[in-house]
Amino acid sequence: METFLNVTLDLLNGFGTTVKLFGLTLLFALPLGLIFSFCSMSKFKPVSALMKVFIWIIRGTPLMLQLIVVFYGPGLAGAWAEDLLAVTDNALIQWIATWNGLDRFPAVLVAFVINYACYFSEIYRGGIESIPKGQYEAGQVLGMTKTQIFFKIVLLQVIKRIIPPMSNEIITLVKDTSLARIIAVYEIIWSAQVYIKSAGLIWPLFYTAAFYLIFNGVLTVLFRKIEKKLDYFKG
Amino acid sequence: MSVLEVSNIKKSFGKVEVLRDISFSLEKGEVLSIIGSSGSGKTTLLRCLNFLEYADEGTITVNGKLLYDGSDKKSKRMKEAEIRTKRLHFGIVFQNFNLFPQYNVLKNIMLAPTLLKHGDEKAIEENAKKLIERVGLADKINNYPCELSGGQQQRVAIARALALNPDILCFDEPTSALDPELTGEVLKVIRSLKTGDSTMIVVTHEMGFAREVSDKIIFMADGVIEEFGTPEEIFGNPKSEKMKAFLSRSLENI
Ligand SMILES: Nc1ncnc2c1ncn2[C@@H]1O[C@H](COP(=O)(O)OP(=O)(O)OP(=O)(O)O)[C@@H](O)[C@H]1O
Ligand SMILES: [Mg+2]
Numbered sequence: 235m236e237t238f239l240n241v242t243l244d245l246l247n248g249f250g251t252t253v254k255l256f257g258l259t260l261l262f263a264l265p266l267g268l269i270f271s272f273c274s275m276s277k278f279k280p281v282s283a284l285m286k287v288f289i290w291i292i293r294g295t296p297l298m299l300q301l302i303v304v305f306y307g308p309g310l311a312g313a314w315a316e317d318l319l320a321v322t323d324n325a326l327i328q329w330i331a332t333w334n335g336l337d338r339f340p341a342v343l344v345a346f347v348i349n350y351a352c353y354f355s356e357i358y359r360g361g362i363e364s365i366p367k368g369q370y371e372a373g374q375v376l377g378m379t380k381t382q383i384f385f386k387i388v389l390l391q392v393i394k395r396i397i398p399p400m401s402n403e404i405i406t407l408v409k410d411t412s413l414a415r416i417i418a419v420y421e422i423i424w425s426a427q428v429y430i431k432s433a434g435l436i437w438p439l440f441y442t443a444a445f446y447l448i449f450n451g452v453l454t455v456l457f458r459k460i461e462k463k464l465d466y467f468k469g
Numbered sequence: 470m471s472v473l474e475v476s477n478i479k480k481s482f483g484k485v486e487v488l489r490d491i492s493f494s495l496e497k498g499e500v501l502s503i504i505g506s507s508g509s510g511k512t513t514l515l516r517c518l519n520f521l522e523y524a525d526e527g528t529i530t531v532n533g534k535l536l537y538d539g540s541d542k543k544s545k546r547m548k549e550a551e552i553r554t555k556r557l558h559f560g561i562v563f564q565n566f567n568l569f570p571q572y573n574v575l576k577n578i579m580l581a582p583t584l585l586k587h588g589d590e591k592a593i594e595e596n597a598k599k600l601i602e603r604v605g606l607a608d609k610i611n612n613y614p615c616e617l618s619g620g621q622q623q624r625v626a627i628a629r630a631l632a633l634n635p636d637i638l639c640f641d642e643p644t645s646a647l648d649p650e651l652t653g654e655v656l657k658v659i660r661s662l663k664t665g666d667s668t669m670i671v672v673t674h675e676m677g678f679a680r681e682v683s684d685k686i687i688f689m690a691d692g693v694i695e696e697f698g699t700p701e702e703i704f705g706n707p708k709s710e711k712m713k714a715f716l717s718r719s720l721e722n723i
Contacts, residue, residue: 366567368565368567369567369569371521371563371567372563372568372569373581374556375519375521375556375559375560375561375630376580376581376585376629376633377553377554377556377557377585377633378584378585379553380549382584386580386584387569390571391570391571394571467570467571467613467614467615468570468614468615469570469571469614469615
C-alpha cells in the first residue's frame with residue numbers, strides 16, 4: 235500500500251511535467267500555427283515556398299529526431315564555430331561559439347511548439363481553404379475590410395470545421411509528450427521507468443496509462459462540448 | 470443625370486474575351502434586366518460593377534462621379550480602402566445567397582452597417598427590423614440561415630444588401646438556386662422594391678418576370694449587347710437572329 239502511494243505521488247510529479255509541456259506547447263503552437271498557415275497561403279511565392287519546405291521537413295522527420303537536434307544542435311554548432319574562430323572573428327560566429335544552447339525543458343518545448351505548429355498550420359489551411367469563396371465576396375461587397383472578413387465571418391466557420399482534426403492532433407500531443415524523456419526530461423513515463431531499475435517493479439509503467447486515459451478522457455469531453463456549442467449553425 | 474453610366478467595358482480572362490465593349494446607362498428608379506444565354510458574360514459584368522473583378526478597359530460613372538477608368542493605371546491599383554467606399558454605391562445579391570451561417574437573420578443584416586459604423590447600434594437595429602419586415606420575415610428574425618428555406622434566405626440577402634443603401638442594387642440570377650415553388654416569393658420582393666424607387670439591375674432567366682418588371686432590357690450574347698430596348702421592343706419585336714433563337718429556346722423551357 236505504501237509503495238502504491240509513493241508510486242502515485244512520483245507519477246503525479248512526472249505527470250506535472252507532462253501537463254506543463256502539453257499546456258505550454260498548445261499555448262505557443264496554436265497561434266504560431268496560424269502564422270505558419272498564413273505564410274504557406276501567402277501570395278508572395280518565396281514565403282509560401284519556404285514555408286511549405288519547412289513544413290515538409292518538420293512533418294517528414296520524427297519528432298524524436300527534432301528533439302535531439304534542438305537540444306544537441308547548438309553545442310555541435312558551437313564546436314564548429316570555435317574551430318572557425320581560428321580563421322575569422324565574425325560576431326555571429328563568436329556568439330554561436332559561446333552560446334550554450336537551451337536547457338532540457340526549453341529545448342523540448344521549442345521542438346514541440348515548432349512540430350505542432352506545422353501540423354496545426356496544415357489543419358488551419360485546410361479549414362480556411364474550405365470556406366466558400368462566396369463568404370469572402372459577400373463580405374467584400376458589403377464594404378468590410380480583409381481583417382473584418384476574417385475575424386467576423388470566416389474564423390468561426392473555420393473553427394467549427396477544424397475541431398475534429400484538431401482534437402485528434404491534440405490528443406496525440408498528450409501522448410507525444412512521453413518523447414521528452416529522450417533528452418532526460420522527467421515526465422511521467424520516465425518517473426515510472428525509475429522503478430524498473432531501482433525496485434524491479436514494472437507495474438508503475440502500466441499504471442501511467444491511467445493518467446493518460448483520464449487526461450484524454452477530459453479532453454474528449456471538452457471537445458465534444460465545444461462541438462455541441464457550435465452545433466447551432468451549419469456551414 | 471443618369472445614376473449609372475457604363476461605357477466601353479471590356480474584360481478578358483487570359484485569352485478569352487468575356488466582355489467586349491459594353492455600354493449602357495440607367496436612370497434613377499429604373500429596373501434593367503440582363504438576359505442572355507449561359508456564358509455570355511452577365512455575371513462578369515455585375516462583378517465588374519461591384520469591383521469583384523476589374524474591367525480591362527472602360528469607365529463606370531455613378532451620379533456623375535467617375536468611379537473607375539480602365540485606361541487609368543491608378544484605377545486598377547486602387548487602394549483597398551478606396552475600393553471599399555466605391556463599391557458601396559452598388560449592392561449585389563448572389564445566386565446562392567451567401568448568408569453568414571453563424572449569425573441569425575437580424576445579425577446578418579446588421580453586421581456590415583455596424584462594422585462600417587453607419588449610425589448607432591439602435592438606429593441600425595431599427596432599420597434592419599424594418600427591412601426584415603419589408604421582405605416578409607418578421608417571424609424569422611432570430612432564426613439562423615440553416616433554419617430557413619432557400620427563398621427565405623434569398624430575401625434575407627436582399628434585406629442585407631439594402632441595409633447599406635446602395636445607389637444601384639444588382640441581382641445575379643436571384644431565383645436560379647431555388648425550387649420553382651419558391652421563386653415567386655423572391656420575385657415578389659424584388660417587384661416591391663421597384664415601387665420603393667430602387668434602381669436595380671437584374672440578371673435573370675425568368676423571362677416573364679423580366680418582361681413585367683423591367684424598364685429596359687439588355688440581351689447579351691458572346692460578351693456584347695446584342696439587343697437593347699424596352700420589354701415591348703425586346704419581346705414583341707426582336708430583331709437579331711440570336712435574340713429570336715434565345716427567345717424560342719427559353720419559351721420551350723417554360
Ligand atoms: N474567373 C474566371 N476565369 C476564367 N474564365 C472565367 C472566369 N469567370 C468567368 N469566366 C468565363 O467567362 C465567361 C462568361 O462567364 P459569366 O459567368 O459571366 O457568364 P454568365 O452569362 O453569367 O453565364 P450563366 O448564365 O451561366 O451564369 C464564361 O465562358 C466563363 O467560363
Ligand atoms: Mg452567371
